[in-house]
Amino acid sequence: MSKIADFIEQDRELLVRRFLEEAAARESTQGLRPAEVLGSLPAYLAALAVLLREGPRPEPMAAKRRLEEAHLGQRLRLGFTWQETVDEYVLLGRLISQRWEHLPRERQPGSSELHLLREALDAARAHAEEFFSGYSLEESQREKRYLRRLDALVPEALGGDAGLQARLAPLLEVIQRALEAQGAELLLALEEGGPLERVAAIGVLNTGEDEGGPYTRVELRLLRHGGLLGVLSMGLARARTLEPRARRTLETLAEHLRGILERVCHLERERRRSEQLQFNEDGSVALENARLYTALRESEDRLRLTVHAAKLGTWDYNPATDVLRWDERCKELFGLPPDALVTWDTFLTGLHPEDRARTEEAVQRAMSGADGGSYAIEYRTRGARDGVGYWVAAHGRAFFDEQGRVVRFIGTVFDITARKQLENALRASEEHLRRVVTATGVGSWELELDTQRVVADARLLELFWLPPDAPFSLERALDAMHPEDRQLVARAVAAAVAGENGGRYDVEYRTLSGDGRMRWVGASGQSFFDSNSGTRRFLGIGLDITERKAAEEALRERSMFERQLIGIVSHDLRNPLNTILLGVQALLRRDELDERATRTSLRIQQAAERATRLVRDLLDFTQARLGGGLPLERGPVDLHDVAESVVDEVQAAHPDRVLLVEARGDGRGEWDGDRLAQLLINLVINAVTYSPADTPITVRTVDDGAEVMLEVHNEGPPIPPDVLPVLFQPLQRGEGNLGTAERSVGLGLYIVDQVARAHRGSVDVRSSLSEGITFTVRLPRSASPVPRR
Secondary structure, rough: OOHHHHHHOOHHHHHHHHHHHHHHHHHHHOOHHHHHHHHHHHHHHHHHHHHHHHOOOOHHHHHHHHOOOOOOHHHHOOOOOOOHHHHHHHHHHHHOOOOOOEEEEEEEEHHHHHHHHHHHHHHHHHHEEEEEEEOOHHHHHHHHHHHHHHHHHHHHHOOOOOOHHHHOOOOOHHHHHHHHHOOEEEEEEOOOOOHHHEEEEEEEEOOOOHOOOOOOEEEEEEEEEOEEEEEEEEEEOOOOOOOOHHHHHHHHHHHHHHHHHHHHHHHHHHHHHHHHHHHHHOOHHHHHHHHHHHHHHHHHHHHHHHHHOOEEEEEEEEEEOEEEEEOOOHHHHHHOOOOEEEEEEEEHEOOOHHHHHHHHHHHHHHOOOOHHEEEEEEEEEOOOOOOOOOOOEEEEEEEEEEOEEEEEEEEEEOOHHHHHHHHHHHHHHHHHHHHHHHHOEEEEEEEOOOOOOEEOOHHHHHHHOOOOOOOOOOHHHOOOEEEHHHHHHHHHHHHOOHHHHHEEEEEEEEEOOOOOOEEEHHHEEEEEEEEOOEEEEEEEEEOHHHHHHHHHHHHHHHHHHHHHHHHHHHHHHHHHHHHHHHHHHHHHOOOOOOOHHHHHHHHHHHHHHHHHHHHHHHHHHHHHHHHHOOOOOOOOEEEHHHHHHHHHHHHOOOOOOOOOEEOOOOEEEEEEEHHHHHHHHHHHHHHOOOOOOOEEEEEEEEEEEEEEEEEEEEEOOOOOOOOOOOOOOOOOOOOOOOOOOOOOOOOHHHHHHHHHHOOOEEEEEEEEEEEEEEEEEEEEEEOOOOOOO
16 A cells, blocks of 8 residues: 555646646746646656555556656657756655645655655656756767768769669668667668568678677668658667667668668669660660659759749658758758758747747647648747747648558748738737727728728717617718718718819718717718729728817807907997097196196096007907908108107106117118007007116117118016917916006007018017017018018
8 A cells, every 4th residue: 555656646636737837837838838738747647656556566667667758758849958857857746745744644655655756756857867868969969970971971872883782881881880789781662662672781680699699679660751661770789779869869860861762762763674674675665764754853953943042941850750851941040050950859949939839739730630731830930049030931741651650741931021020010000000099089981982881990980879880881971960061071072082182081070869969070081093093992080079169169259259349349448538538638738737737637648548559459459360460551661760759659658767769771661650650669668567667678770671670678587488489479468567557458569460460570589687678570671572581
């Protein structure tokens, strides 16, 4: 009775699950399927339980070792290292021992059982070390050396008049030396499907004691497409099976030998036929045979040229010997040098981890006969030297013998990296467009011109108050629109499809729900045409613009209200102000006014004049907004005179301020004098308002060739940066030092800008703490535009 065996048998499913959970988290198993991670573990646990129950007898020991070899071979093909494989046996031992750690001592296994378990797992680890050490770099180099020797003997084996024994014996000697064998024998089926013939032998092969035996005779079948090519027999001086390292060397050299022997058999068949045809009285048969042979050689040459021109790589795998052959192009796509030896493990480890499982599955499917043995897949490689890989398209086919066993698996590989990069770029672009469309709420559509069906996404159908799976057509779209918009949209669609305006389509319309709700939609599209100017496709997008339309309508109503209010207020104020001014002027002409009454009358006059300017600004603002600009009455004007007059007028109203006038050059031009006076008054009043009372204000008029420049400068704090962009917009007011009663409504600088624009001129401002504030107006002397310098 074995307690450990009982634990393993009772908890085998739990052990398998725990092993899968922990092993799958390791780096060595990334990209593998669960079945690949487990390998032969369930069967190995059963064999281990038998061994622990029956003791170290030959039968359970041999069964355990066979399962270990299968597991180690799979791990080698999957790219595991020796240490990673040994760590799995350590993990298995830990998981098994955890089954009794929590139990009382009397229920735990005894020391003899624990010793037997440790010996079994230690033997498995030693087996892994022995197995992996057979595939060292030193052994790989040794195999390459013997392969080169075989290649060097190919001309001798294929040519000359000597018999097969003399030509093939040197090849057997190379293999004999590689395996340190006592002898070798080669049987070949020279005719396809024909009997085996003993064609060459060297050394000692018998197993009798009289020749220094006993010997071990190892036979290896050589397969070709269509059946058996031959049998290679080796006589070893030790009566035991080949070690894994020696068997791999034998299989590698035998697979290389097979390729040489296929050509030998072909030439031998041709030689025998040629000898037979020499006795044929009718020479036409020999001529036809020679013609066919020449045609075959030419076909092979053309095939090689085609493969080279198309940059195809070729591969040939023999499942019986596990030998894989690649040409230089195939090795290049896996990042290998031309002289590199390749195996099935080279192929698996050279695949991208994410593609390894599905590629191996496709290979196994082809080699099992599915789909007639055909094989087609796209995968990524990972360069063996630098990690840089390619996208590869592989196509191949497996061939089977009469018993249905796969005997050959061949095919080609082609670099599709550039195509995949384009596909990835297109996929990324489409994903970016999809995200943009989703984020912006845009719906897409395409009108099928022959059926008038509209292919639309869910967002566009939502704009028409329809569910995502609703059938959609141009007729149904028009029915869902506001009656006032249907004819407009139908004409726009017809015009775009007909090619008008380059096939562009831009329209806005309203859609109505069944319960009367309305949505504004902005649609844009484009027709695409074929070489005969016929419309091939018509597609576009739709966007919900309901909020924008509501905002536009609210803005329009507000603007209309503002214009009406300003117009009414300004007109209603003019008559009372004119009356006040006339009355004040009449009072001032009277001689009997004392000093106090005169001062009061002057203050009334200044307030009325300020109100008059305000009314005029309001009227001009209304005119500019409604009429697209201020009207002018041009005539000869001297800007120097206008500046003197305006400064005198402002000086009279502000006798406590220092106002300076500077005039240089010719100040004449064709302008509206009243408008220029209005512009200058607004600038000077602005300077008075926003400058310290004890600082001067300077007005300059300067001759500047085809233009006259006007500058108004004052000292004071600079204009805040956030105010500069909106300084010349209407209803913008600065924070001056005066009281509320003396502030404007924020139209002064707007009128300055409009007057300058009406004269085809410009106005700008410079502002700094050290230099103060300077407004500069440039006025062309005539109505024609002046080139800017």
